[in-house]
Each structure stands twice: as structure tokens, then as C-alpha cells.
Amino acid sequence: MQSFPFQPEQASTIARSVDYLYYFITAVTLFSTALVFSTIFYFMIKYRRRSPDERPKAIEGSLPLEVLWTAIPTLIVAVIFVWGSSLYFRNAEPPAGAMEIFVTGKQWMWKIEHPEGQREINELHVPLGRPVKLTMTSEDVIHDFFVPAFRVKKDVLPGRYTTLWFEPTRVGTFHLFCAQYCGAFHAGMLGSVIVLEPDAYERWLAGGVQGESMEAAGQKIFQQSGCGTCHLADGTGPGPTLLGLYGQPVRLTNGQTVTADDAYIRESIVLPRAKIVLGYTPIMPSFQGQLTEEQMTNVIAYIRLLGQTQAKPKEGGKP
Amino acid sequence: MSTATLEPRVRAPRNYLNADYGIRSWLLTQDHKRIALLYLVSVTFFFIIGGSFAVLMRIHLVEPQGALVQPETYNKLFTLHGVVMIFFFLIPSIPAVLGNFLVPLMIGARDLAFPRLNLLSWYIYIVGGLFTLYSAMAGGVDTGWTFYTPYSSTYSNTQVTAVAIGVFITGFSSILTGLNFIVTIHKMRAPGLTWFRMPLFLWAMYATSIIMVLGTPVLAITLFLLALEHLFHVGIFSPALGGDPLLFQHLFWFYSHPAVYIMILPAMGVVSEIIACFSRKRIFGYKVVAFSSVAIAVLGFLVWGHHMFVTGQSVYAGLIFSLLSFLVAIPSAIKVFNWTSTLYQGSISYEAPMLYAMGFIGLFTMGGLTGLFLASLATDVHLNGTYFIVAHFHYIMVGGAVMGYLGGIHFWWPKISGRKYPNGWAALAAAIIFIGFNLTFFPQFLLGYLGMPRRYAFYPAEFQVLNVMSSAGATVLGVGYLIPLVYLIWSMRYGPIAESNPWGATGLEWQTASPPPTENFAEIPVVTEEAYAYAEKGVSGG
Numbered sequence: 001m002q003s004f005p006f007q008p009e010q011a012s013t014i015a016r017s018v019d020y021l022y023y024f025i026t027a028v029t030l031f032s033t034a035l036v037f038s039t040i041f042y043f044m045i046k047y048r049r050r051s052p053d054e055r056p057k058a059i060e061g062s063l064p065l066e067v068l069w070t071a072i073p074t075l076i077v078a079v080i081f082v083w084g085s086s087l088y089f090r091n092a093e094p095p096a097g098a099m100e101i102f103v104t105g106k107q108w109m110w111k112i113e114h115p116e117g118q119r120e121i122n123e124l125h126v127p128l129g130r131p132v133k134l135t136m137t138s139e140d141v142i143h144d145f146f147v148p149a150f151r152v153k154k155d156v157l158p159g160r161y162t163t164l165w166f167e168p169t170r171v172g173t174f175h176l177f178c179a180q181y182c183g184a185f186h187a188g189m190l191g192s193v194i195v196l197e198p199d200a201y202e203r204w205l206a207g208g209v210q211g212e213s214m215e216a217a218g219q220k221i222f223q224q225s226g227c228g229t230c231h232l233a234d235g236t237g238p239g240p241t242l243l244g245l246y247g248q249p250v251r252l253t254n255g256q257t258v259t260a261d262d263a264y265i266r267e268s269i270v271l272p273r274a275k276i277v278l279g280y281t282p283i284m285p286s287f288q289g290q291l292t293e294e295q296m297t298n299v300i301a302y303i304r305l306l307g308q309t310q311a312k313p314k315e316g317g318k319p
Numbered sequence: 320m321s322t323a324t325l326e327p328r329v330r331a332p333r334n335y336l337n338a339d340y341g342i343r344s345w346l347l348t349q350d351h352k353r354i355a356l357l358y359l360v361s362v363t364f365f366f367i368i369g370g371s372f373a374v375l376m377r378i379h380l381v382e383p384q385g386a387l388v389q390p391e392t393y394n395k396l397f398t399l400h401g402v403v404m405i406f407f408f409l410i411p412s413i414p415a416v417l418g419n420f421l422v423p424l425m426i427g428a429r430d431l432a433f434p435r436l437n438l439l440s441w442y443i444y445i446v447g448g449l450f451t452l453y454s455a456m457a458g459g460v461d462t463g464w465t466f467y468t469p470y471s472s473t474y475s476n477t478q479v480t481a482v483a484i485g486v487f488i489t490g491f492s493s494i495l496t497g498l499n500f501i502v503t504i505h506k507m508r509a510p511g512l513t514w515f516r517m518p519l520f521l522w523a524m525y526a527t528s529i530i531m532v533l534g535t536p537v538l539a540i541t542l543f544l545l546a547l548e549h550l551f552h553v554g555i556f557s558p559a560l561g562g563d564p565l566l567f568q569h570l571f572w573f574y575s576h577p578a579v580y581i582m583i584l585p586a587m588g589v590v591s592e593i594i595a596c597f598s599r600k601r602i603f604g605y606k607v608v609a610f611s612s613v614a615i616a617v618l619g620f621l622v623w624g625h626h627m628f629v630t631g632q633s634v635y636a637g638l639i640f641s642l643l644s645f646l647v648a649i650p651s652a653i654k655v656f657n658w659t660s661t662l663y664q665g666s667i668s669y670e671a672p673m674l675y676a677m678g679f680i681g682l683f684t685m686g687g688l689t690g691l692f693l694a695s696l697a698t699d700v701h702l703n704g705t706y707f708i709v710a711h712f713h714y715i716m717v718g719g720a721v722m723g724y725l726g727g728i729h730f731w732w733p734k735i736s737g738r739k740y741p742n743g744w745a746a747l748a749a750a751i752i753f754i755g756f757n758l759t760f761f762p763q764f765l766l767g768y769l770g771m772p773r774r775y776a777f778y779p780a781e782f783q784v785l786n787v788m789s790s791a792g793a794t795v796l797g798v799g800y801l802i803p804l805v806y807l808i809w810s811m812r813y814g815p816i817a818e819s820n821p822w823g824a825t826g827l828e829w830q831t832a833s834p835p836p837t838e839n840f841a842e843i844p845v846v847t848e849e850a851y852a853y854a855e856k857g858v859s860g861g
Contacts, residue, residue, distance in 0.1 A: 043663055047598070077648055085697075091697070142469070
């Protein structure tokens with residue numbers, strides 16, 4: 001047994017701001033508890049029964065008091081509500097230029113894939129001081145990606161993508177927990193987030209078994225699955241071209257417009273008939289069950305790459 | 320009782336307990352008071368079962384690698400602990416035991432509106448309970464009491480269907496009880512007992528009944544769909560079958576959040592009665608307290624999404640659910656302030672029920688305030704799914720609801736049994752429970768903030784100190800719960816005979832004998848004054 005701290009480590013840019021709100025609510029809680037407890041103790045002593053025949057005067061109530069103790073808590077919770085919500089909204093979207101990493105949860109492990117092709121299980125290496133965006137999905141049941149030191153948590157759902165981002169501010173190894181009960185060895189679905197100095201991170205990226213990049217792997221699957229037969233580059237095929245598609249608005253036959261993001265592309269692969277691009281017919285077969293979640297993210301990585309080739313140059317690809 | 324029957328001269332007058340003997344007279348009774356006792360025995364049985372699971376869990380968690388059982392077994396323990404405690408103890412506890420006993424007595428009626436339905440609800444409850452116990456013995460279930468899909472519907476190979484059926488069946492018992500109370504309170508109040516003369520316990524029962532009748536069917540539908548997918552692979556919740564993985568959570572919490580108010584509102588009602596009696600005061604702001612119960616019942620239906628802040632639901636949905644969750648905190652705060660103000664200039668005595676009621680206010684206050692951390696979006700992201708949640712809802716549902724239930728049992732025990740229990744032992748038990756409860760669950764707030772997720776069969780070593788503290792506290796709490804069991808059973812035979820109104824309380828239930836005769840009142844009483852007319856006659860006149 002060892003001693004314990006009273007606070008989890010603060011190792012991300014948002015940890016401190018979440019903690020300030022936590023301290024504020026703690027102060028409200030302690031103050032209110034003390035107020036209620038001391039008032040009750042004071043009354044119980046001051047107004048203790050002194051003779052069995054005591055009949056205290058009836059008090060009806062007091063409208064001003066009721067208004068007062070409705071208004072004060074309302075004001076306090078309004079402050080907490082605005083504070084908590086604005087912090088949440090500020091942290092909801094990753095900053096532009098965040099590096100992207102894919103996470104697949106399965107009973108009972110975390111599978112991580114870096115765009116450069118590095119794969120790891122139950123370990124996530126990230127560089128210090130750079131925002132990291134995780135795109136996550138599950139191969140089976142609902143999991144939850146939780147790094148207490150970063151104050152971030154998001155469910156990892158089967159059949160959907162969820163995202164989460166953080167920017168580490170301290171070098172070190174931090175707990176990664178599954179925080180949504182997922183079966184027999186839920187407690188064993190543990191991992192570590194390992195934050196490295198940028199140059200150490202580069203060395204880590206360069207070392208180890210270098211797999212092929214996600215895009216390259218995705219291109220292979222794209223060809224093997226026959227996607228290119230219909231999705232011709234020049235847009236003359238029976239399926240729309242995928243060049244310059246990613247991140248752009250897509251008009252549908254039902255009049256709606258959607259953005260071609262990860263979720264839309266995934267849905268179009270699994271349930272092609274859900275959203276039909278304007279000018280095309282619903283002839284694409286479903287690939288549900290034919291691709292693993294990792295193959296799926298690889299194909300999406302490839303389609304992202306295709307999205308950059310024709311569209312305005314963004315960062316010029318990877319170094 | 321036997322001493323009384325040996326000497327016919329001191330034999331108690333006819334009452335509901337000695338009106339008839341034999342097992343048939345109990346199992347076929349339509350007397351609401353006897354049905355209340357059937358429930359009392361059954362919920363106590365389930366409390367002991369659910370409590371034993373908790374004991375095993377706390378022993379297991381003393382060691383980081385788990386001291387007692389395999390992870391699979393641990394998962395079944397926390398699942399059955401939750402299922403049994405929530406569906407078979409907490410939800411029926413105050414409504415089905417104290418509510419059944421008191422609603423007709425408090426409104427001056429001879430029974431509930433539908434006595435046969437009332438007995439039926441107990442049988443339904445027992446059948447549901449037996450189903451659940453069967454499933455526990457046939458291998459158990461490991462989904463958590465929340466049954467999240469797609470784990471429960473397609474991955475778990477434990478007794479999911481049997482437990483779902485058990486809970487499904489028991490739901491109908493809640494619906495019937497709620498229905499019975501609503502009709503009874505509407506139609507059978509004694510002459511002169513207007514709505515605003517009703518004791519606040521009845522307002523709480525009324526609000527609770529509305530939730531039972533409106534919410535429970537949704538739970539039944541949800542569990543039905545779960546069983547459909549589990550048995551026949553109909554795609555509803557599992558994405559692999561074309562379903563929506565979050566739909567289940569929406570449906571489940573639509574019932575299960577209001578269910579928290581099924582547990583806490585009745586306790587609030589009990590506490591209002593006790594505080595009024597032992598400070599000899601009208602409840603401060605009676606109407607405000609009454610309407611706040613209704614407000615909690617209504618708002619309680621609109622906050623389910625706060626269980627889903629980290630599921631990836633829309634941030635705007637999160638915003639609305641956060642706002643509504645904060646709003647539901649306000650009527651709860653108002654109640655606490657009104658109870659506290661009731662003590663002002665009162666004549667306060669410290670008999671055991673009052674100590675339980677004060678314990679309720681303390682623990683409920685802490686439980687309610689820690690809810691602020693979870694209603695707030697940014698802090699919930701960190702605390703959701705950790706031990707902080709476990710601590711928070713135990714403060715409400717065990718600290719609050721069980722303390723209120725025990726307070727009510729102690730307050731009305733002389734009426735129910737016709738006997739008195741030793742006040743010193745009861746006061747000691749209240750103190751031990753209060754202290755043991757805090758020792759058990761306060762460390763869990765710290766554990767959660769430090770990041771320990773709930774439902775972990777083993778855990779990193781740095782969390783051990785707090786886990787050992789929690790387990791040590793649980794032994795104190797366990798002793799605290801055993802003491803009342805002993806002296807209350809003891810008192811049924813050896814306790815001094817209780818007079819009809821031992822606490823000097825107002826309320827129609829105290830105007831009839833202890834224990835009451837089968838028909839409750841020889842003559843239907845006529846009500847001429849408000850509830851809690853504790854002040855001297857003439858003074859309270861206005």
C-alpha cells in the first residue's frame with residue numbers, strides 16, 4: 001500500500017481549466033453543506049424541547065424567504081452551468097492541424113493506428129505539445145476511452161465514429177482506462193498514453209517495425225475490393241469520383257447536403273443506400289461485414305488522401 | 320404476542336394483526352396493512368440478498384488484483400447487487416411498505432381503492448423476484464443493472480433474458496401500486512381532507528405514483544425489445560444487425576432517471592412527517608414543499624440525457640440536458656431549506672426517527688450537491704463512469720432513500736406493530752449508519768476524481784488505500800443495518816405496548832388504535848384542520 005494523492009495529474013491543456021471548475025463546485029458544495037449542517041445543529045440545540053407540554057407557535061412560511069432561497073441557488077447553478085458548458089464547447093472541437101490517430105476498441109484491448117503506419121496495442125505514443133485528434137470506433141460493444149490525467153473521456157461505439165482530442169503538456173506515461181463496462185475483462189482493458197518529447201517521438205516513429213502507411217494499406221484494399229471500377233477518377237464512372245471529395249459538401253438526391261466526413265464515408269460503405277449522391281443511382285453493394293474496422297479506417301485514410309490530391313493544397317502531405 | 324394470548328384479560332383488542340391467524344389469512348388478505356407487511360418481509364429479504372452481494376464486492380476490492388472471486392463473478396455480483404437493490408428493494412420500499420400501510424390511514428379510508436389489485440401487485444412482485452433469483456442461481460447475469468446494448472443483447476452469454484423478464488414482470492407491480500394510490504388519493508379522502516390539508520407524505524406518494532404509472536411502461540418496452548434482440552436477433556440496438564447502439568440508453572434512462580425520484584420522493588415525504596412531529600411545527604412553506612415534489616416528478620422526466628454526455632450525442636443536446644438537470648436541483652434545495660426552517664422556534668426532541676430524518680437531510684444534501692459536478696458538462700466528462708458516480712448515487716439512494724425508509728419504519732413502527740422498540744438502540748443504530756455510510760462512500764468520491772472507473776474487478780495499486788477505507792467503512796455500515804433488524808424483531812414480542820399516538824403526532828393514522836383495527840376507523844373521521852396543526856388550538860386557527 002502506498003499513500004495517495006488527492007488530485008489526478010494535470011497533463012493536458014484542458015486539465016487545469018476543468019480543475020478550476022471542479023474547485024469552484026467543491027467550494028460551493030462545502031459551503032452549502034456547512035451552512036445546512038450548522039444551521040440544523042444550531043436549531044436543534046437552541047430549540048430543543050424543554051418541557052413535554054411545549055406548543056410552539058405555528059409559522060406559516062415566508063414568501064420573501066422562499067423567493068430568496070430559490071433565487072440564490074438558481075444564480076449559483078447558472079454560473080456553474082455557463083462555466084461548465086462554455087468549457088465543454090471550447091473543448092468539443094479539435095484545433096485545426098491536430099495530428100490524427102485512429103483507435104479501435106475491442107474486447108479487451110485498444111488498437112491504435114498512426115497515419116504513418118505504426119500500430120500499437122494498449123499503448124499510444126504522442127508528442128508533447130501538439131494537439132492530437134483521435135477517431136475512434138469499436139469492433140464489438142461500447143467501450144470508453146478515458147485518460148484521467150488529460151480529463152478527457154468519450155464513448156467508443158460500434159458502427160459509429162466518435163472523436164476526442166487533447167494536447168499533452170507533460171512528458172510521461174498516463175493511464176488509459178476503458179470507462180464503459182464491456183464484459184468479463186473490462187477491468188483489464190487498460191493501456192498507457194506515453195507522451196514523448198517531439199524529437200524522441202520522431203525517433204519512436206522512425207524506429208520499430210515500420211508498416212506501410214494507412215493510406216497505402218487503404219489503397220490496396222480499395223483496389224482489391226473493386227472500388228475503383230465504379231469510382232473513376234474523372235467522374236465518368238457509375239459512382240461519383242472520390243478526388244477532392246473529403247471534407248466537401250455533397251448534395252443528395254433527397255435535396256439535403258451533407259459533409260463528406262469520416263462518418264458519412266463509413267456509412268456510404270456500410271449502408272450505401274442511406275444517402276445517394278445527386279445524379280447517381282443506388283447500385284452500390286453494401287460492404288458491411290466484409291471489412292474490419294481497421295481496414296475501414298485505412299480505406300477512409302486513402303479517401304482522405306484522394307480528397308487532398310485535387311482540392312486546394314493544405315499542408316502538402318506529410319514530411 | 321403469546322404472553323398476551325395466555326392472559327385473556329390483557330389480550331389486545333381486535334386489530335388487523337390478531338383478526339385472523341394462519342398462513343391463508345396472510346396470503347389471501349386484501350387488507351392494505353397486511354399487504355404492507357407482506358411487502359415489508361419481502362423487501363427486507365431482498366435487501367439482505369442485495370446487501371450480501373455488496374459485502375462480497377467490498378471484500379473483493381480490498382486487494383488491487385481482487386481478493387475473492389474471478390472477474391466474471393465480480394461482474395455478476397455488481398449486476399445482481401444493482402438489480403436486486405433497485406428493482407426489488409428501493410423502488411418498492413417506501414411506496415409498497417409504508418405507502419400501502421399509510422395511504423388509507425392518512426386519508427381516513429378503510430382500504431385502498433382496489434384491494435384485490437393491491438394483493439395482485441404483491442404476487443406480481445414475488446413472481447418477478449423469483450425469476451431474478453432463479454437467474455442468479457442459474458448462472459447469474461453480468462451486464463450491469465443498466466443492461467447496456469449491444470453487450471447485453473448480443474455479446475453476453477449470461478441469463479440476460481431471465482433477468483429482463485423478472486424486472487419486466489415486477490414493473491407491473493409498480494404500475495398497479497401507483498394506479499391504486501392515484502385513484503385512492505383522488506376519490507377516497509375523508510370529508511374535509513382537502514388537497515392542501517393532506518400530509519406531505521401523501522403529496523410525495525402522489526408524485527411518485529405518477530412517475531410509476533408513466534415511466535414504468537417505457538422500461539417494460541425497453542426490456543421487451545432487449546429480449547427480442549437477445550433471443551431472436553431482431554436488429555434494434557446492435558449496429559451489426561442494423562440497430563442503433565445508443566437507442567437503448569435513451570429508452571432506459573427515460574425510465575431509470577425518474578426511477579431515482581421514485582426512490583427519493585417518498586423518503587422526502589417521510590422526512591416531512593417526522594420533522595413536523597418532532598419539532599411540533601407546521602412544515603415551513605407547506606405548499607412550496609408539496610409543489611416541489613410535483614416539480615421534481617415532472618422535471619425528472621426531462622433529464623435522462625445527462626447520463627449520456629460522453630456518448631457522442633450532440634453537444635446541443637448536452638447543453639439542454641445539462642440545463643434541465645440543474646433546474647431539477649432547485650426544488651430539491653428548496654425542500655432542504657424548508658425542512659431546516661421548520662426547526663426554527665420549534666420544540667425539538669431527539670427520538671430515533673428524528674435522528675434518521677436528520678441523517679437523511681445531511682446525506683441527501685451531500686448527494687444532491689455532488690450532483691452539480693455531474694450536471695456540469697465539463698466536469699462530467701472527467702467524472703462520468705467513475706467511482707464519483709457510484710458515490711453520488713449511493714448518497715442519494717442509500718444515504719437518502721434508505722435513511723428515509725428506516726426513519727419511516729421507526730416512526731410508524733408503534734402503529735404497525737403495536738409495540739415500542741428501545742429508543743437508545745435505535746439512536747445508536749442511526750449514528751452508526753450515518754458514520755458507516757460516510758466512511759464507505761466518501762472515499763469513493765476521491766477515487767472517482769482520481770480516475771478509477773466503476774465496475775472494475777481489479778485496479779491499479781495506487782487506488783488501494785481508498786478502496787480499503789471504503790471496505791472498512793462498509794463493515795461499520797453493515798453492523799448499523801443489522802442492529803435495527805434485531806431490535807425491531809425483538810420488539811414485536813417483547814417491546815412495551817404502544818399507545819395509539821406515542822409521539823403526539825397529528826395525522827389521522829394516529830387517531831386510531833395501535834395496531835389499527837382491520838377497518839382502520841370505527842367511524843370515518845371528519846377533517847377540520849390543516850396537516851401539522853401542532854400549535855395550541857386557537858393559535859393555529861388561521
